[in-house]
Amino acid sequence: MVRDKPTVLYVDDLPMNLKLFEATFRNDYNLILTEFPSEVLKILEEHEVQVLISDQRMPGMVGTELLEIVAEKFPDIRRYLLTAFTDTETVIEAVNVGRVHGYIKKPMQADAIRASIKASLETYHLRIRNRQILEELEEANAELLNMDLLKSEIINSISNEISDPLNRIMGTLHMLKTKIEGDEVSKVVNILGQSVFKLEQFSLMARQISTLKKPGFSLKKQQVSIKQVIQFGAIETSEELKELNISLKRESDSADLHIEGDSGLLVSCMVCLIRFARDHTPKEGEIIITTRNNTDGIECQVEDQGRNYSDPQLDFLSDQFSTKEIPANMTMGIGLSHAQMIVEAHGGRLIFEKTKGNTGVMKMVFPHE
Numbered sequence: 001m002v003r004d005k006p007t008v009l010y011v012d013d014l015p016m017n018l019k020l021f022e023a024t025f026r027n028d029y030n031l032i033l034t035e036f037p038s039e040v041l042k043i044l045e046e047h048e049v050q051v052l053i054s055d056q057r058m059p060g061m062v063g064t065e066l067l068e069i070v071a072e073k074f075p076d077i078r079r080y081l082l083t084a085f086t087d088t089e090t091v092i093e094a095v096n097v098g099r100v101h102g103y104i105k106k107p108m109q110a111d112a113i114r115a116s117i118k119a120s121l122e123t124y125h126l127r128i129r130n131r132q133i134l135e136e137l138e139e140a141n142a143e144l145l146n147m148d149l150l151k152s153e154i155i156n157s158i159s160n161e162i163s164d165p166l167n168r169i170m171g172t173l174h175m176l177k178t179k180i181e182g183d184e185v186s187k188v189v190n191i192l193g194q195s196v197f198k199l200e201q202f203s204l205m206a207r208q209i210s211t212l213k214k215p216g217f218s219l220k221k222q223q224v225s226i227k228q229v230i231q232f233g234a235i236e237t238s239e240e241l242k243e244l245n246i247s248l249k250r251e252s253d254s255a256d257l258h259i260e261g262d263s264g265l266l267v268s269c270m271v272c273l274i275r276f277a278r279d280h281t282p283k284e285g286e287i288i289i290t291t292r293n294n295t296d297g298i299e300c301q302v303e304d305q306g307r308n309y310s311d312p313q314l315d316f317l318s319d320q321f322s323t324k325e326i327p328a329n330m331t332m333g334i335g336l337s338h339a340q341m342i343v344e345a346h347g348g349r350l351i352f353e354k355t356k357g358n359t360g361v362m363k364m365v366f367p368h369e
Contacts, residue, residue: 004030005028005029005030006029006030006050006051006117006121007029007030007031007032007047007048007049007050007051008025008029008030008031008032008049008050008051008052008053008117009031009032009033009034009040009043009044009047009049009051009052009053010031010032010033010034010053010054011034011035011036011037011040011052011053011054011055011058011063011066012033012035012054012055012058012082013035013036013055013058013059014035014055015035017055018033018034018035020108021033021108024108024110025110025113025114028114029051029117032047032049037054037058037060037061037063037066038060038061040052040054040066040070041069041070041073044070044073044074044077049074049077050077050078050120050121050124051077051078051079051080051117051120051121051124052067052070052077052078052079052080053080053081053082053104053113054066054067054079054080054081054082055082055083056081056082056083056084057083063081063082063083064081064099064100067079067081067099067100068099071099071100076124076127076128077124078101078117078120078121078123078124079099079100079101080100080101080102080103080104080116080120081100081102081103081104082103082104082106082108083103083104083105083106084105084106084107101120102116102120104116130199133199133203134199136203136206136207137199137202137203137206140203140206140207140209140210202334204268205268205272205334205335205338208265208268208338208342209334209338209341212265212341212342212345213341217345219261219262219265219345219346220262221260221261221262222260222261222262222263223258223259223260224258224259224260224261224262224263224266225256225257225258226256226257226258226259226291226298226300227252227256227257227291228263229263229266229267229270229300230250230270230289230291230300232267232270233267233270233271233273233274234248234250234274236267236271236274237271237274237275237278240275240278241274241278241287244278244281244283244284245283245284246278246281246283246284246285246286246287247285247286247287248274248286248287248289249286249287249288249289250288250289250290251288251289251290251291252290252291252292257291257293257298259298259346259366259369260346260369261346261366262345262346265342265345265346266342266346268338268339268342269338269339269342269343269364270300270302272335272336272338272339273302273339273362273364274287274289274302275335276302276304276332276335276336276339276362277302277303277304277360277362278304279304279307279308280304280305280306280307280308280309280360281304281305281307282305282307285304285305285307286305287302287303287304287305288302288303289301289302289303290303296365297348297365297366297367297368298365298366298367298368299363299364299365299366300363300364301361301362301363301364302361302362302363303355303359303360303361303362304359304360304361305359306357306358306359306360309358309360313332314354314360316331316332317332317352317354317360318352318353318354320332320352321336321340321350321351321352321362322349322351322352323349323351336350336362339362339364343364343365343366346366347366347367348364348365348366348367349364349365350362350363350364350365351363351365
């Protein structure tokens with residue numbers, strides 16, 4: 001996504017330093033300059049600022065004091081201290097307690113400042129996006145509160161599922177409080193990106209579950225190609241499988257099959273089943289997806305290689321996902337329950353079977369129209 005130039009606020013009591021900063025960076029950023037620390041809070045209230053750079057030695061208020069105040073009132077702003085102070089204990093202490101995200105040594109080096117700002121902006125935008133996702137989850141949870149007996153299980157499951165990526169984001173943000181350069185920045189940003197992506201997945205599931213459980217909900221049906229559902233599911237999960245070197249094999253004993261349903265929901269269901277199979281397939285393993293048309297209905301099955309199953313889990317899965325009428329259960333995570341709701345909304349059944357080779361097979365079975 002293309003963003004406008006970020007806004008950088010620079011505070012320094014020496015006018016010459018302000019002019020030099022403006023001449024160096026006016027083409028890179030929207031700049032706000034001031035000689036007076038007392039003006040900073042008013043500026044931040046009136047302008048959206050992504051990065052604040054403050055000189056340390058200023059009359060009336062030192063930089064660490066100013067940045068501590070800003071950290072409390074505007075925690076998202078990335079804060080940097082400019083200092084020539086040879087005893088760095090004060091600066092290090094400020095970094096460690098979170099008042100500043102890094103420091104810039106005098107004399108200023110333009111490339112070093114650009115690198116620091118670039119790294120900080122990645123974190124700034126990810127934090128904003130993360131907050132938006134959490135707000136969406138809160139809205140979805142608010143709707144879930146009006147549901148039936150599933151509501152508390154769904155909310156608890158979502159909370160448990162998002163705790164791991166949230167912890168990774170917070171831990172990585174802590175790493176960014178110290179100055180990071182080179183390949184480490186890319187690695188950190190990748191971790192953040194993966195965690196935010198996982199949160200987005202659960203946000204989508206929460207919204208779809210909320211829709212499925214609304215009183216009076218009915219599918220907007222159209223002819224949906226099972227082959228196309230598998231293709232889109234494979235595309236959605238391709239990067240995850242590639243990281244583990246897991247291949248996806250598709251088999252069919254009949255021509256392309258179609259059912260009446262919602263293509264978006266069916267693709268979400270396929271993604272959930274592929275991810276479940278991924279968790280039970282070793283690295284460099286294979287997931288097999290098979291479709292067939294038999295007397296029971298139109299069947300699409302996703303087969304893993306039996307990794308990480310315990311006997312109690314196999315018994316639970318075989319009982320929970322069967323031809324019996326059993327309410328959704330979040331014990332195995334929200335993904336399978338989400339898939340079960342989607343299949344049942346289409347009049348079908350989600351069935352788990354253990355093969356003789358001890359692999360797991362999750363089947364979507366849809367009745368003939």
